[in-house]
Amino acid sequence: MSEGELEKRLRTLEIRGATLLGSITTLAVCCVAFLGFEYYRIPYQVQKQVEDKIGQQTRLKIKEALDNADTLESKLLYMEGRKAQIIDVKNGQDVHPPDGTKKRDWIAFISPSDIGLVEGKNEGDNALLVFHSNLIETETGWRAEINYRFKYGSGTIVKNLPGNAKVLLIPTLNLQSSDKAD
Numbered sequence: 113m114s115e116g117e118l119e120k121r122l123r124t125l126e127i128r129g130a131t132l133l134g135s136i137t138t139l140a141v142c143c144v145a146f147l148g149f150e151y152y153r154i155p156y157q158v159q160k161q162v163e164d165k166i167g168q169q170t171r172l173k174i175k176e177a178l179d180n181a182d183t184l185e186s187k188l189l190y191m192e193g194r195k196a197q198i199i200d201v202k203n204g205q206d207v208h209p210p211d212g213t214k215k216r217d218w219i220a221f222i223s224p225s226d227i228g229l230v231e232g233k234n235e236g237d238n239a240l241l242v243f244h245s246n247l248i249e250t251e252t253g254w255r256a257e258i259n260y261r262f263k264y265g266s267g268t269i270v271k272n273l274p275g276n277a278k279v280l281l282i283p284t285l286n287l288q289s290s291d292k293a294d
Contacts, residue, residue: 194283196280196282196283197210197280197281198281199279200225200277201256201276201279202258203257204255204256205255206253206254207220207247207253207256207279208253215252216284217283217284218281218282218283220247220254220279220280220281220282221247221279221280221282222247222258222279223245223277223279224260225275226275227243227260227275228260228262229273237265237266238265239262239263240261241260241262241263241270242260242261243258243259243261244257244260245257245258247279254279256279259272260273261273
């Protein structure tokens with residue numbers, strides 16, 4: 113093929129390409145005109161629906177957080193009048209929460225206080241073998257168990273004896289609903 117024929121052929125291809133591009137553009141414009149601008153509005157509608165959904169979820173989260181804050185505030189106001197308390201107890205004694213409160217409003221700790229015996233003159237050979245202190249939950253409070261095992265002198269006299277303890281009640285911020293069991 114000669115150079116002239118090549119140029120002619122190239123121009124023909126350029127004209128056909130331009131015609132094809134023009135036809136495609138015209139087709140696209142016709143499609144848009146035929147279908148309307150609805151397709152241009154779809155991304156906006158999708159974005160609005162997503163924002164509405166996120167907005168609903170955000171509003172629900174904010175409402176839940178405000179409800180929790182109200183609950184917390186009422187619990188804090190309820191706690192204002194309560195202070196930690198120390199109660200002296202003996203073995204088998206029941207410990208009840210202070211008036212107007214429930215067991216779930218308190219955390220209870222026990223610590224042995226008076227354990228062991230004073231023999232008098234020969235104390236060097238006495239031995240506190242073991243002690244046990246525990247709070248057993250009851251329906252309305254706790255029951256103290258305080259026992260110790262004591263050996264007298266250098267002999268084999270061993271006794272299990274009841275002891276004394278102190279119970280520390282600390283108010284708790286209990287966020288459970290009031291209709292749940294204690």
